Amino acid sequence: xxxRRANDSDDDAIWSMLKPVFRAGDTxxxxxxxxxxxxxxxxxxxxxxxxxxxxxxxxxYIRKNQQGGGAHVCNCGYVTARGxxxxxxxxxxxxxxxxxxxxxxxxxxxxxxxxxxxxxxxDTWERAGFQVIGRQPKAFRFGDGRYTDALxxxxxx
Amino acid sequence: xxxRRANDSDDDAIWSMLKPVFRAGDTxxxxxxxxxxxxxxxxxxxxxxxxxxxxxxxxxYIRKNQQGGGAHVCNCGYVTARGxxxxxxxxxxxxxxxxxxxxxxxxxxxxxxxxxxxxxxxDTWERAGFQVIGRQPKAFRFGDGRYTDALxxxxxx
Numbered sequence: 001x002x003x004r005r006a007n008d009s010d011d012d013a014i015w016s017m018l019k020p021v022f023r024a025g026d027t028x029x030x031x032x033x034x035x036x037x038x039x040x041x042x043x044x045x046x047x048x049x050x051x052x053x054x055x056x057x058x059x060x061y062i063r064k065n066q067q068g069g070g071a072h073v074c075n076c077g078y079v080t081a082r083g084x085x086x087x088x089x090x091x092x093x094x095x096x097x098x099x100x101x102x103x104x105x106x107x108x109x110x111x112x113x114x115x116x117x118x119x120x121x122x123d124t125w126e127r128a129g130f131q132v133i134g135r136q137p138k139a140f141r142f143g144d145g146r147y148t149d150a151l152x153x154x155x156x157x
Numbered sequence: 158x159x160x161r162r163a164n165d166s167d168d169d170a171i172w173s174m175l176k177p178v179f180r181a182g183d184t185x186x187x188x189x190x191x192x193x194x195x196x197x198x199x200x201x202x203x204x205x206x207x208x209x210x211x212x213x214x215x216x217x218y219i220r221k222n223q224q225g226g227g228a229h230v231c232n233c234g235y236v237t238a239r240g241x242x243x244x245x246x247x248x249x250x251x252x253x254x255x256x257x258x259x260x261x262x263x264x265x266x267x268x269x270x271x272x273x274x275x276x277x278x279x280d281t282w283e284r285a286g287f288q289v290i291g292r293q294p295k296a297f298r299f300g301d302g303r304y305t306d307a308l309x310x311x312x313x314x
Contacts (some may be wrong), residue, residue: 025225025226026226028225029225029226029227029228030224031172031224031225031228032225037274041170051252066296066297067186067187067188068182068185068186068187068188068189068268069182069183069186069297069299070186070296070297070307071186072298073296091201095280101285107295108294108295110293110296112269113223113227115304133266133291133292133293134292134293134309135290135291135309136230136267136290136291136309137248137290137311138264138265139223139227139230139267139314140226140227141226141227141229142226143226152291152293152309154293154294156295
């Protein structure tokens with residue numbers, strides 16, 4: 001599957017993938033009503049990528065997780081297009097992002113806010129060498145008032 | 158000690174307290190060269206406060222730690238003015254911020270990036286009921302190339 005750096009001409013494709021995920025508000029700690037441009041600014045602030053051969057199948061970003069003395073660790077976020085699930089898109093994006101993050105000079109990759117109920121993502125990342133290094137209790141509240149913990153996951157590159 | 162919400166007329170006083178801490182680059186994961194206005198925007202983005210009777214003795218902020226489903230947990234940062242250390246300023250700001258965060262409707266407070274070598278702050282927070290819920294390995298690199306871990310600390314309100 002082709003994966004490449006995103007540019008402004010990908011705005012529509014990226015928003016079409018982000019919109020249902022952000023609007024659902026049950027995986028990312030993002031305001032579900034976030035406007036299109038704010039969402040694109042958030043996603044494409046440093047390095048964003050698109051995956052897919054004919055149709056866009058997924059998108060992810062790589063950015064510094066902290067500034068200053070913490071800038072050697074990157075943070076990434078991944079979204080698979082609705083209808084493209086179960087085809088290895090997430091795994092391909094993860095593999096690409098690990099190589100790309102090394103090429104960009106990062107020494108480690110960290111996910112700051114992985115909902116503990118997202119067992120499929122957690123399994124994928126643990127198989128790729130990530131470890132749970134933190135657990136934030138009741139850190140995410142769903143629309144129906146239920147809570148879930150959020151994990152911090154990390155691996156060196 | 159008087160503690161109150163900050164406003165734009167406090168810009169000079171707040172920057173005089175932040176500047177030496179940010180320029181030193183050894184406690185906050187902030188670009189040590191951050192410009193004045195960017196630092197003030199970072200600090201005063203939601204709710205910022207100043208502490209002190211005659212001279213400004215400290216400043217802190219309270220803000221949402223995440224958006225969307227994570228917006229019920231707040232994050233705070235504290236800086237004590239150079240020369241005002243050892244007078245209980247940090248403890249007073251912490252106590253005030255815990256009450257204020259409850260009044261703002263937050264359910265928990267979290268510090269995302271506490272350098273593990275900052276044992277004085279860690280002791281203060283543990284005595285105030287915070288627990289270490291995560292440890293980010295080699296997450297901060299000092300100017301001389303040494304690394305330290307960074308802790309995630311949390312308490313319910």
